[in-house]
Amino acid sequence: MSTLYLLHKPYRMLSQFTDNQGRATLADVINAPGVYAAGRLDYDSEGLLLLSDDGSLIHRIAHPRHKQPKTYWVQLEGCISSEAIDALKNGITLKDGPTKPAKARRMEAPAIAPRDPAIDPKRHPSTSWLELTISEGRNRQVRRMTAHVGFPTLRLIRAAIGPWQLGDLAPGEWRKETLHAPRPTNLSKRGSSPRHRPMK
Secondary structure, three states: OEEEEEEEEEOOOOOOOOOOOOOOOHHHHOOOOOOEOOOOOOOOOEEEEEOOOOOOHHHHHHHHHHHOOOOEEEEEEEOHHHHHHHHHHOOOOOOOOOOOOOOOEOOOOOOOOOOOOOOOOOOOOEEEEEEEEEEEOOOOOOHHHHHHOOOOEEEEEEEEEEEEOOOOOOOOOOEEEEEOOOOOEEEOEEEEOEOOOOOO
């Protein structure tokens, strides 16, 4: 069996445990020796980050070959058009090549804590929300995709990685799950523990 930690990474926090520039790190919210992140989430992005002390599990989650789909809630500048959504669904061409077709749909603002600092409504009076699911992991891909279709990303929240959901975890909160021994194409859940609040 393996242990997996599901963490809601706050805005402006690094997806690592140390930093020589004094920025917020995972060590500020979780104390689990020997644990490493399975993949990463940008400093200015929020949401679900998976961690484990099982190297093989980390590899199966993070390696692009396993194509774990990732779902994002994206707050955009402006009201996204149907044409832009269709373009994301069909795949677009970025500087590093064409993207694979994505799942994309408009959504209402999610029931999630406001970002700190919040987006300034005076600078951004018109915004909309998009749910976007991709199976790639290029650098800052979601931001580049929405900018390409004319709707820059203002706020980016990762809501799911494969079968794992952010759920009702608040920024800085985490919960622990115990998994069955992984199978080649399946990572089955065994149980979960209560969520834990950020460290003080």
